[in-house]
Amino acid sequence: MASNLSFVLNKPNDVSFEERPVPKLQHPHDVLVAINYTGICGSDVHYWVHGAIGHFVVKDPMVLGHESAGTVVEVGASVTTLKKGDRVALEPGYPCRRCEPCLSGHYNLCPDMRFAATPPYDGTLTGFWSAPSDFCYKLPDNVSLQEGALIEPLAVAVHIVKQARVQPGQSVVIMGAGPVGLLCAAVARSFGATKVVSVDIVQAKLDFARSYCATHTYMSQRVSAEENARKLIAEADLGEGADAVIDASGAEPSIQTSLHVVRMGGTYVQGGMGKSDITFPIMALCLKEVTARGSFRYGSGDYKLAIQLVADGKVDVKALVNGVVPFKDAEEAFKKVKEGQVIKILIAGPNEKVEQVMDTSVDEKKLEAAQAAGSTGCC
Numbered sequence: 131m132a133s134n135l136s137f138v139l140n141k142p143n144d145v146s147f148e149e150r151p152v153p154k155l156q157h158p159h160d161v162l163v164a165i166n167y168t169g170i171c172g173s174d175v176h177y178w179v180h181g182a183i184g185h186f187v188v189k190d191p192m193v194l195g196h197e198s199a200g201t202v203v204e205v206g207a208s209v210t211t212l213k214k215g216d217r218v219a220l221e222p223g224y225p226c227r228r229c230e231p232c233l234s235g236h237y238n239l240c241p242d243m244r245f246a247a248t249p250p251y252d253g254t255l256t257g258f259w260s261a262p263s264d265f266c267y268k269l270p271d272n273v274s275l276q277e278g279a280l281i282e283p284l285a286v287a288v289h290i291v292k293q294a295r296v297q298p299g300q301s302v303v304i305m306g307a308g309p310v311g312l313l314c315a316a317v318a319r320s321f322g323a324t325k326v327v328s329v330d331i332v333q334a335k336l337d338f339a340r341s342y343c344a345t346h347t348y349m350s351q352r353v354s355a356e357e358n359a360r361k362l363i364a365e366a367d368l369g370e371g372a373d374a375v376i377d378a379s380g381a382e383p384s385i386q387t388s389l390h391v392v393r394m395g396g397t398y399v400q401g402g403m404g405k406s407d408i409t410f411p412i413m414a415l416c417l418k419e420v421t422a423r424g425s426f427r428y429g430s431g432d433y434k435l436a437i438q439l440v441a442d443g444k445v446d447v448k449a450l451v452n453g454v455v456p457f458k459d460a461e462e463a464f465k466k467v468k469e470g471q472v473i474k475i476l477i478a479g480p481n482e483k484v485e486q487v488m489d490t491s492v493d494e495k496k497l498e499a500a501q502a503a504g505s506t507g508c509c
């Protein structure tokens with residue numbers, strides 16, 4: 131069996147490579163997957179730097195990574211939907227399947243979720259990953275394994291845009307033009323939104339959003355939330371306000387502005403994860419009868435739809451990738467994400483031969499946008 135080298139977070143800013151035993155199939159419905167590519171999420175970087183996100187604290191060494199695609203190398207006795215050699219996108223959270231949220235179709239809200247690289251559970255920056263077969267999604271022939279690794283953040287965006295109930299012809303404002311906000315913009319377009327406004331505080335990010343899929347952009351201003359909203363509505367010609375506003379920044383000023391941008395009877399979705407408690411314009415919510423929803427990870431049908439959107443050419447996930455690095459350069463890749471040098475970077479699995487290194491020839495705007503933001507993603 132090939133290497134099961136794993137990229138382990140020992141404590142904040144202390145990572146190492148460890149050869150770990152290849153996992154055994156725990157259940158006849160499980161499959162063993164050789165990891166080909168893994169994207170770095172802001173939450174991975176956050177754990178690396180701070181050792182915790184909210185009440186999730188890294189107490190013991192933990193393998194990082196949860197945005198992965200791989201190739202099936204072994205199938206359990208009861209698996210009928212996958213076979214050796216199938217290329218799959220990995221859904222990295224495994225619910226209990228027995229609690230009320232699971233049984234009512236909201237398994238992403240399972241209190242006993244085992245989510246990769248959320249302590250105490252190990253992540254997917256490793257050689258082999260054992261998982262229930264129904265959480266491994268076969269990729270169509272026209273979707274590459276590198277695109278497969280981006281299905282995870284795309285599924286986050288699919289869930290957010292579904293929560294916004296976006297309809298054809300509607301206007302959608304998206305606060306934040308990081309990977310999640312960009313993918314929300316792409317999904318909103320694919321759902322038929324005719325006006326999609328990307329908002330950020332970094333011009334280069336907005337330039338990229340415009341070249342990617344936003345129909346309009348707006349540079350958020352350091353004025354009152356009401357005034358910021360008035361300017362945004364005027365600049366993007368939103369009339370009485372946007373049908374839906376999505377926060378994909380987690381930033382308090384952006385959340386406050388959102389409630390003044392949404393139209394009477396419109397919808398607001400909280401996708402960004404920032405401070406736990408903020409000052410929220412509750413009166414705007416009340417007087418406009420705004421429907422407000424949260425959005426957490428992804429649930430029934432989200433992975434399938436994300437893959438379909440890529441297969442149908444409706445969402446281009448490749449455009450967000452700045453480069454692919456060999457496994458041995460994982461720490462370097464984390465540094466580049468932390469320093470904001472990339473929008474998305476992929477780490478090849480330890481058994482993957484990768485010729486390509488950081489692609490510095492990619493669209494200058496991508497690098498410029500990411501560098502300027504210096505963003506580290508989650509929380």
Ligand SMILES: NC(=O)c1ccc[n+]([C@@H]2O[C@H](COP(=O)([O-])OP(=O)(O)OC[C@H]3O[C@@H](n4cnc5c(N)ncnc54)[C@H](O)[C@@H]3O)[C@@H](O)[C@H]2O)c1
Nearest residue numbers: 306308309310330379380381384402403426427507508509
């Ligand atoms: N709900 C979920 O399940 C889920 C899953 C993954 C990520 N997230 C969260 O989604 C958010 C986006 O993720 P990401 O990976 O794109 O992060 P990111 O940090 O790359 O992007 C956030 C963007 O918001 C911009 N921003 C900051 N302040 C702003 C303001 N006042 N107005 C407008 N834009 C502002 C930043 O410049 C940046 O471009 C993060 O908060 C992350 O924690 C949520």
Ligand SMILES: OC[C@H](O)C(O)[C@@H](O)CO
Nearest residue numbers: 171173245248286427508
């Ligand atoms: O995309 C999924 C998110 O990155 C996770 O929920 C993260 O916040 C860790 O739990």
